[in-house]
Amino acid sequence: MRILLTLCVLIMSQQALAQLNITIDGGSASAIPIAITDFVYPEGPLSTDISAVIRNDLARSGQFAPLAKDLLVEHPAADADINMGTWRLLKADYLAYGSIQSVSAGRIEIRFRLSSVADQKQLLALTLPIKTDQLRAGAHFIADKIYEEIIGVPGAFSTKLAYVTVTENASGVHYQLVVSDADGFNPQSLVTSKEPLMSPAWSADRQRLAYVSFEQGNSAIYIQNLKTGERTLMASFKGINSAPKFSPDGRQLAVTLSKGGNPDIYSIDLSTQAVTQLTTHWAIDTEPEWSADGRRVFFTSDRGGKPQIYQLDIASKDVSRITFEGDYNARASLSSDETYLAMVHGNNNNFKIGLLHRPSGTLQLLSKGPLDESPSFAPNGSMVLYATKNSLNQGVLRAVSLDGQTTNDLVLSDGSVREPAWSPLN
Numbered sequence: 001m002r003i004l005l006t007l008c009v010l011i012m013s014q015q016a017l018a019q020l021n022i023t024i025d026g027g028s029a030s031a032i033p034i035a036i037t038d039f040v041y042p043e044g045p046l047s048t049d050i051s052a053v054i055r056n057d058l059a060r061s062g063q064f065a066p067l068a069k070d071l072l073v074e075h076p077a078a079d080a081d082i083n084m085g086t087w088r089l090l091k092a093d094y095l096a097y098g099s100i101q102s103v104s105a106g107r108i109e110i111r112f113r114l115s116s117v118a119d120q121k122q123l124l125a126l127t128l129p130i131k132t133d134q135l136r137a138g139a140h141f142i143a144d145k146i147y148e149e150i151i152g153v154p155g156a157f158s159t160k161l162a163y164v165t166v167t168e169n170a171s172g173v174h175y176q177l178v179v180s181d182a183d184g185f186n187p188q189s190l191v192t193s194k195e196p197l198m199s200p201a202w203s204a205d206r207q208r209l210a211y212v213s214f215e216q217g218n219s220a221i222y223i224q225n226l227k228t229g230e231r232t233l234m235a236s237f238k239g240i241n242s243a244p245k246f247s248p249d250g251r252q253l254a255v256t257l258s259k260g261g262n263p264d265i266y267s268i269d270l271s272t273q274a275v276t277q278l279t280t281h282w283a284i285d286t287e288p289e290w291s292a293d294g295r296r297v298f299f300t301s302d303r304g305g306k307p308q309i310y311q312l313d314i315a316s317k318d319v320s321r322i323t324f325e326g327d328y329n330a331r332a333s334l335s336s337d338e339t340y341l342a343m344v345h346g347n348n349n350n351f352k353i354g355l356l357h358r359p360s361g362t363l364q365l366l367s368k369g370p371l372d373e374s375p376s377f378a379p380n381g382s383m384v385l386y387a388t389k390n391s392l393n394q395g396v397l398r399a400v401s402l403d404g405q406t407t408n409d410l411v412l413s414d415g416s417v418r419e420p421a422w423s424p425l426n
Helices: 008-012 050-061 084-089 132-151
Strands: 004-006 020-026 032-036 064-066 094-104 107-116 121-131 160-169 172-181 188-193 197-202 208-213 220-225 230-235 241-246 252-257 264-269 275-277 285-290 296-301 308-313 319-321 328-334 340-347 350-357 362-365 373-377 383-389 395-401 406-412 416-422
Touching (some): 032 050, 032 132, 050 064, 050 406, 094 132, 107 132, 121 132, 160 395, 160 406, 172 197, 172 208, 197 241, 197 416, 208 241, 220 241, 230 241, 230 252, 252 285, 264 285, 285 328, 296 328, 328 373, 340 373, 383 416, 406 416
Parallel strands (some): 032 064, 032 094
Antiparallel strands (some): 004 230, 020 406, 160 172, 160 416, 241 252, 252 264, 264 275, 285 296, 296 308, 340 350, 350 362, 383 395, 395 406
């Protein structure tokens, strides 16, 4: 059943591939004011404004309120250049500043500092040597460090998104499986098809993507190696082959198969391709999601009459129901600490993104509907990414903070985007 195909050309291809454009809406009243000055670079502007990328990253998180560029009246390059009185007057809690020096052809060195304005204390100091074609990556790295130092959990700005784009022209409908930076920049197409592509899922090491393709007529599950371009066919049984999810240790793939006549949850050993049935029920069991320890699987089932989320203990085979509120709860996505479970929550054909606080059982709605789907937690648990439609009936991705106060829309300039998956941190 194993097939290897080389798709390196597709991985590197940028033809007809549009970047996601991002807009930020709202913000928390408790967002932390921070000044991120323009990094001093005597040799002139670089191709990417590093400071602007850092400001946008922090603003997207909903946790920070970067000072507007026209308020950045000073641009210190070193500690001796700082006048903390200026930043106190501007009501900034923190100040990020730095300088850039050329090291050699195509290489620079960023010297970055973060200080607490109130305490007049330096919190971070780092020197980052990078190539000039890595400017955005360097900016995301610095934003991650700022976020972790102040908030206390890792930032997720250096992570990746996987998603499916749908465009239409004279030759028909075209689907692409795309990977981009977390802010929508640097898109790369992995697979292009005239048949639907669905359900991308990341491995824990970010080296592989599992997904569903209909290119052979029936659904089939593939794994794509992002470095080599090799593609492995994992499941193409008669009937349904869908909803792949890598186990936390990367050794198994949880999937939905109907090869036994009814959709059930199975696991596939990635080294031997051995298939093990995990659920056996007359109902439809689908959309598996692993627990962090790999000992449990959450899944959607209508065994109670309507779609709800259940939990399977793999060792004991015990199944317990997790969701009870609403007519429809499906497509579970767990936060990294398993405190929260995001899902598609439906009532009266209005589908929104719900957030279940598992310790208390409290359900919070993060979106307005009516056709919101495919929630995916940020790997640091700070936001939920999902697919929805804008006022133009265009498929877009939307990230929302857990308090619902900040939203980011990622919009394709031509076509629709759907089926998002946020990568792990590693």
